[in-house]
Amino acid sequence: MLTAKEFDDVYTSQNQFDWSKVNDVLAIIKAVQTEGDAALDRYTKQFDGAETEVRAVPEAELKAAHDALPVDLKAALTQAKKNIEAYQRKIKWPQPEAEGLYPVLHPIRSAGIYVPGGKASYPSTVLMTALPARVAGVEELTVVTPPPVNPATLAACYMCGIDRVYTVGGAQAIAALAYGTESIARVDKIVGPGNQYVALAKKLVYGDVGIDSIAGPSELAVVVDASSNAEWAALDLLAQAEHDEMARTFLLSTDRAKLEEVSRLAAQFAEEAPRSAIIKESLKNNHYTILAEDRAEIIRLLNDIAPEHLAVQTEDAETYAADVRNAGALFIGGFSPEALGDYSAGPSHVLPTNGNARFQSGLSVNDFLTANAVIRVAETDYSRLADAALPIARSEELHAHAASIEARFGKRRDSE
Numbered sequence: 190m191l192t193a194k195e196f197d198d199v200y201t202s203q204n205q206f207d208w209s210k211v212n213d214v215l216a217i218i219k220a221v222q223t224e225g226d227a228a229l230d231r232y233t234k235q236f237d238g239a240e241t242e243v244r245a246v247p248e249a250e251l252k253a254a255h256d257a258l259p260v261d262l263k264a265a266l267t268q269a270k271k272n273i274e275a276y277q278r279k280i281k282w283p284q285p286e287a288e289g290l291y292p293v294l295h296p297i298r299s300a301g302i303y304v305p306g307g308k309a310s311y312p313s314t315v316l317m318t319a320l321p322a323r324v325a326g327v328e329e330l331t332v333v334t335p336p337p338v339n340p341a342t343l344a345a346c347y348m349c350g351i352d353r354v355y356t357v358g359g360a361q362a363i364a365a366l367a368y369g370t371e372s373i374a375r376v377d378k379i380v381g382p383g384n385q386y387v388a389l390a391k392k393l394v395y396g397d398v399g400i401d402s403i404a405g406p407s408e409l410a411v412v413v414d415a416s417s418n419a420e421w422a423a424l425d426l427l428a429q430a431e432h433d434e435m436a437r438t439f440l441l442s443t444d445r446a447k448l449e450e451v452s453r454l455a456a457q458f459a460e461e462a463p464r465s466a467i468i469k470e471s472l473k474n475n476h477y478t479i480l481a482e483d484r485a486e487i488i489r490l491l492n493d494i495a496p497e498h499l500a501v502q503t504e505d506a507e508t509y510a511a512d513v514r515n516a517g518a519l520f521i522g523g524f525s526p527e528a529l530g531d532y533s534a535g536p537s538h539v540l541p542t543n544g545n546a547r548f549q550s551g552l553s554v555n556d557f558l559t560a561n562a563v564i565r566v567a568e569t570d571y572s573r574l575a576d577a578a579l580p581i582a583r584s585e586e587l588h589a590h591a592a593s594i595e596a597r598f599g600k601r602r603d604s605e
């Protein structure tokens with residue numbers, strides 16, 4: 190258990206993006222650029238142990254996976270799909286009136302979706318990425334995901350009408366979406382979460398292609414007080430720790446006894462959990478229990494951590510939403526476990542990690558829209574804007590700028 194000061198000392202140095210693999214990832218990207226599909230096949234064999242030739246999964250295979258879904262899973266995916274679509278429709282930017290100065294909104298044409306598949310499989314990520322894109326009106330969606338692929342992931346692709354699905358993952362899949370290969374067409378924007386290799390590749394290709402954000406190893410901060418259910422809090426911590434040894438969890442309170450109770454239960458559940466090895470490693474290296482002085486100190490710590498997920502399970506939980514500026518998604522109250530956000534609540538579970546919530550929101554329909562400013566100046570408004578522009582153009586000594594503005598005064602006088 191750490192005080193806030195002790196946490197500040199240890200955490201700041203660790204809360205940095207891991208660039209140590211950058212040369213490996215750059216080499217992968219370059220190989221895909223020069224060798225295309227052959228490089229994809231080689232890396233799939235090397236990193237995923239699969240002897241496959243990259244190919245689009247036939248539509249009939251997607252449909253067969255969908256038809257074979259167990260009834261309860263099909264119903265859950267269908268309901269989750271409805272909830273996600275409803276939320277994305279609600280938050281979609283409205284098109285402002287086409288008057289004078291306004292943005293004109295367009296969906297981007299094509300998007301590539303990375304669906305992780307290394308340590309777990311993620312049919313839910315198909316829904317959480319493809320549906321916001323579909324609500325925006327993106328024409329073409331390509332999914333990449335490493336082998337072996339969970340049939341439920343293929344079924345989810347079928348439900349979302351994905352145009353092409355390729356069983357390739359990691360940095361090589363990101364490079365293929367960014368630059369294209371013989372089999373995979375390049376896209377306008379790449380979205381979706383992934384491990385350090387995927388995150389590094391997205392950073393490196395950005396600018397040649399759009400990206401949504403860096404959605405890396407999962408994170409959860411849980412705030413508890415004497416009133417909190419310690420078992421629920423402990424299980425919520427495990428639910429994120431089981432994603433990855435690199436998943437980060439934080440437990441905060443002003444109540445020492447409750448922190449001890451939650452920590453004891455988390456350690457006990459970790460022993461019994463099916464994914465015990467991953468969870469124990471994550472809790473050992475990437476978990477922080479913090480005893481704060483007061484609520485203000487908890488708020489300050491949360492804004493510094495800027496966690497992907499924040500679960501507040503205290504009596505005054507409602508008050509946190511206004512005071513915490515930096516969190517990818519907030520889960521308020523005991524009946525809002527983070528896992529519901531992962532699957533069925535509605536907002537996308539693709540959220541910024543590693544402190545990126547300071548400047549980045551979770552994936553949404555609006556990530557698939559561009560807003561192009563339209564400037565249409567009425568002649569009667571010209572002088573007002575020209576007078577506010579000319580002295581600035583002259584001070585920048587950009588004479589052609591000034592002349593282009595002055596020329597309109599001449600034209601107007603001539604036409605009067």
Ligand SMILES: NC(=O)c1ccc[n+]([C@@H]2O[C@H](COP(=O)([O-])OP(=O)(O)OC[C@H]3O[C@@H](n4cnc5c(N)ncnc54)[C@H](O)[C@@H]3O)[C@@H](O)[C@H]2O)c1
Nearest residue numbers: 305306307308335358359382383384404406407432539540
């Ligand atoms: N932030 C979010 O929104 C969000 C959502 C879901 C999942 N996640 C996170 O996504 C991550 C998924 O990671 P994952 O590993 O399970 O799947 P992944 O698909 O991201 O990574 C697997 C791929 O990594 C590549 N790889 C593995 N070892 C490599 C090596 N030594 N060199 C080069 N490439 C290598 C392989 O190509 C493999 O296909 C987890 O950390 C999870 O917590 C985040």
Ligand SMILES: N[C@H](CO)Cc1c[nH]c[nH+]1
Nearest residue numbers: 311313314407408531538
């Ligand atoms: N918690 C993950 C985001 O960090 C999303 C997810 C998908 N499936 C289960 N969980």
Ligand SMILES: [Zn+2]
Nearest residue numbers: 407428429531
């Ligand atoms: Zn999760």
